[in-house]
Amino acid sequence: MPGRREQNTPRVASSLASAISASPDVRNGGHASADAWPIGVDLREERLFRALDDDNDQAVRLRDFERVFAEVGLKSHDKRLHDSLGLLKHRIETARQVTDEITLKISRTDFYQAIRHNILLIERAVQGRMVIPDFQGFANELERIFEQVRQNKAGAPADYIPQLNLQGAAADSFGMALCSIDGQRLSLGDAKEFFSVQSTSKPISYCIALEEHGAETVHRFVGREPSGAGFNEIALDKADRPHNPMINAGAIMTCALIGLGDKETLSPGSHDGLADARGWSGRRFDNVMKRWAKLCGNDLPRFSTSVFLSERETADRNYALAYFMREKNAFPNNVDIHDVLEFYMQCCAIELNCELMSIVAATLANGGICPVTGERVFRTETVRNCLSLMSSCGMYDFSGEFAFTIGLPAKSGVSGAVMVVVPNVAGFCIWSPRLDELGNSVRGIDFCQRLVNAFNFHSLDDLSWHSSKKDPRMNPIQVKARQVNELIWAASKGDLGAIQSQLQRDVDAACADYDLRTPLHLAAAEDQRHVVQFFIDEATHQGRNLDLNPKDRWGGTPLDDAYLQGHASLIELLEKAGAIRGDGTYGNSDDAAGAKAQALLDSPKTDELIWAASLGDIVAVRRLAAQGIPLETADYDYRTALHLAAAEGHLEVVCYIIAHGVPVNPTDRWGNTPLNDAIRHGHDEVAEVLRTHGGACREEETSMMRAKTDPAEARMAAER
Ligand code: GLN
Numbered sequence: 001m002p003g004r005r006e007q008n009t010p011r012v013a014s015s016l017a018s019a020i021s022a023s024p025d026v027r028n029g030g031h032a033s034a035d036a037w038p039i040g041v042d043l044r045e046e047r048l049f050r051a052l053d054d055d056n057d058q059a060v061r062l063r064d065f066e067r068v069f070a071e072v073g074l075k076s077h078d079k080r081l082h083d084s085l086g087l088l089k090h091r092i093e094t095a096r097q098v099t100d101e102i103t104l105k106i107s108r109t110d111f112y113q114a115i116r117h118n119i120l121l122i123e124r125a126v127q128g129r130m131v132i133p134d135f136q137g138f139a140n141e142l143e144r145i146f147e148q149v150r151q152n153k154a155g156a157p158a159d160y161i162p163q164l165n166l167q168g169a170a171a172d173s174f175g176m177a178l179c180s181i182d183g184q185r186l187s188l189g190d191a192k193e194f195f196s197v198q199s200t201s202k203p204i205s206y207c208i209a210l211e212e213h214g215a216e217t218v219h220r221f222v223g224r225e226p227s228g229a230g231f232n233e234i235a236l237d238k239a240d241r242p243h244n245p246m247i248n249a250g251a252i253m254t255c256a257l258i259g260l261g262d263k264e265t266l267s268p269g270s271h272d273g274l275a276d277a278r279g280w281s282g283r284r285f286d287n288v289m290k291r292w293a294k295l296c297g298n299d300l301p302r303f304s305t306s307v308f309l310s311e312r313e314t315a316d317r318n319y320a321l322a323y324f325m326r327e328k329n330a331f332p333n334n335v336d337i338h339d340v341l342e343f344y345m346q347c348c349a350i351e352l353n354c355e356l357m358s359i360v361a362a363t364l365a366n367g368g369i370c371p372v373t374g375e376r377v378f379r380t381e382t383v384r385n386c387l388s389l390m391s392s393c394g395m396y397d398f399s400g401e402f403a404f405t406i407g408l409p410a411k412s413g414v415s416g417a418v419m420v421v422v423p424n425v426a427g428f429c430i431w432s433p434r435l436d437e438l439g440n441s442v443r444g445i446d447f448c449q450r451l452v453n454a455f456n457f458h459s460l461d462d463l464s465w466h467s468s469k470k471d472p473r474m475n476p477i478q479v480k481a482r483q484v485n486e487l488i489w490a491a492s493k494g495d496l497g498a499i500q501s502q503l504q505r506d507v508d509a510a511c512a513d514y515d516l517r518t519p520l521h522l523a524a525a526e527d528q529r530h531v532v533q534f535f536i537d538e539a540t541h542q543g544r545n546l547d548l549n550p551k552d553r554w555g556g557t558p559l560d561d562a563y564l565q566g567h568a569s570l571i572e573l574l575e576k577a578g579a580i581r582g583d584g585t586y587g588n589s590d591d592a593a594g595a596k597a598q599a600l601l602d603s604p605k606t607d608e609l610i611w612a613a614s615l616g617d618i619v620a621v622r623r624l625a626a627q628g629i630p631l632e633t634a635d636y637d638y639r640t641a642l643h644l645a646a647a648e649g650h651l652e653v654v655c656y657i658i659a660h661g662v663p664v665n666p667t668d669r670w671g672n673t674p675l676n677d678a679i680r681h682g683h684d685e686v687a688e689v690l691r692t693h694g695g696a697c698r699e700e701e702t703s704m705m706r707a708k709t710d711p712a713e714a715r716m717a718a719e720r
Helices: 043-052 062-072 079-096 108-116 119-126 135-150 168-172 198-221 248-257 260-265 280-295 305-313 316-327 337-348 354-365 380-393 396-405 442-454 476-493 496-504 519-525 529-540 558-564 568-576 589-596 605-615 618-626 641-647 651-659 674-680 684-692 711-719
Strands: 059-061 105-107 175-180 185-189 350-352 410-412 417-422 426-431
Touching: 043 062, 043 108, 043 119, 043 618, 059 062, 062 079, 062 105, 062 119, 062 135, 079 108, 079 119, 105 108, 108 119, 119 618, 135 175, 135 185, 135 442, 175 354, 185 354, 198 248, 198 260, 198 280, 198 337, 198 354, 198 380, 198 410, 198 417, 248 316, 248 337, 260 280, 280 337, 280 350, 280 354, 305 337, 316 337, 337 350, 350 354, 354 380, 354 417, 354 426, 380 396, 380 410, 396 442, 417 442, 426 442, 476 496, 476 519, 476 605, 496 529, 519 529, 519 558, 529 568, 558 568, 605 618, 605 641, 605 651, 618 651, 641 651, 641 674, 641 684, 651 684, 674 684
Parallel strands: none
Antiparallel strands: 059 105, 175 185, 175 426, 410 417, 417 426
16 A cells, blocks of 8 residues: 655645644643643533533534534433523523624633533533443434334224224324433434323333332232233133233232222221322322323323223223122222222323333333433332333233343333333333234334344343444444454453453454554564464464455555564564565654653553544544543554544544644654654645644655565564
């Protein structure tokens, strides 16, 4: 890969480049020692400010600040952010009256004030440390899945409750919403349309009963085994209890338990306020609604009178179930089954939309604490019990299949709602009224299936980032850094055990980093004889296709590395195995000796930073800067983020790094500075920016030499 020549025509620096402030007092940016920072400043707040102050002009653009929240999936109406953003908007409005320029910017003092009362959430947003870090990427995938599922027109709305039997376009309604445990939100399709919750009320009623009576008492009246039968089957277990709380009989039973304690202590007809038994059913329903509101992040659920009436008129099966259970003495004392049935049907007629239902699911995913209010709604043990039963019994007589193929706690309802919980990650709600013959939403199941095919959300999926499924808990750059750079590091350090364990997890031995450097290059460069031998064995092993002569960015092979570093016995070993030289034009590593030693080596965040720079991912670079990762750190070849941003021509990233006070002339293993990279790859604008800020290079590409290319000379050098 011959180096490209620098063009002679001078270029005008872009406005982006000229916007970089490089006054000497701020040259250390956010990444120098604390004593270079303004006095009296909170370092944590200052770090965020500097990470967002792209061009180091001591102000943060409001647009950039707001974009941070959009990027992580926090909505501008998020109650938690409301105060902080409101305060800023107010200040900006005031400033707007004075001057135009300032309308776009937030001063340091205003920034501090705005973030102070919300520092933890804002810090995590700016640092990209949300449970789903690459929220945009995840959202794009979900949209793709959603559109595929939309094509599925199978099934029909429930018809045994007349009000649920939607016709025409209404039958094809389709919505999806997601809320993560950090309150990251996504809504698709008809996510704002209200529908009755039906059986998705069952887990909530079960939780309320658990909170009131404890698991032991509740399970004296209802079992916890899948029934293997339809949701409204007239059947009890061997102890004459309903099989579980997720089917009709069980939910009628948990409804019978809710508020029962209060009722027993009330005296009928007494008139002294709260102790009055009259109005007890109303208060019980109010309490349930209050609980739902808390689960929804203090938003109000609705109630559908027509669905309630419609169901009551056609509830023969549920009446039959209740009479059957009464005949078997299954209810606690003092239960009026007509009252209980009405209450059960009222719970089914509560109305939510996908957006609210996803917050309910997220509250369960978050162990009972609502992610958007931070308020505890249920105890952790309550939620654990509920999720266990949703996992084994939540999808009617499809529960076993669902647990096997999808592996997530979920609950469906005959209105077409499916509530899915990914514990410790997020809650989903999918709503589409067409049902299959078991009563589950066809599109709901289809969506879940595609979701776990794409992401490692099945509770038994491999969580070690090596399965072919994506892990939304990691951003793609993290995954790359963990797989590729860790293996290369291990090779450069001679850690054969780590290499073997990575390979067993299906990491590719031929993987290459942003400079196309491979484990074998580094093993050769660092004279790791047993690692080189291991890779030679791999290459000659039948069925494995490991190339002994991969070429890096400079055209060099592992054998070139061995020559360049003068490792004579490695050269022999590699040549015997058939390795050949490339046409690597690296420069002269001797020139680099002094500067290289100063490079700060850090891992694995360094690897992420360099990948981000090489991909031009300014959002990721900013997030790492906000985490306090020094922008000048170098990898195993002493390559830095600035080298890679320059090599790939990412001007915005180059400007950001320079504005943050990073030295512009770090040298890599071969003595190349970022300017060398920019020139070699013909990125004139980047080269000019680097020169403007003191960029120098070992030598221009015109005189680039092939270092120690003569094998004889290399051998002699090694012997000396
Ligand atoms: N209200 C419905 C019923 O009792 C709930 C059933 C369901 O959603 N599976 O029949």
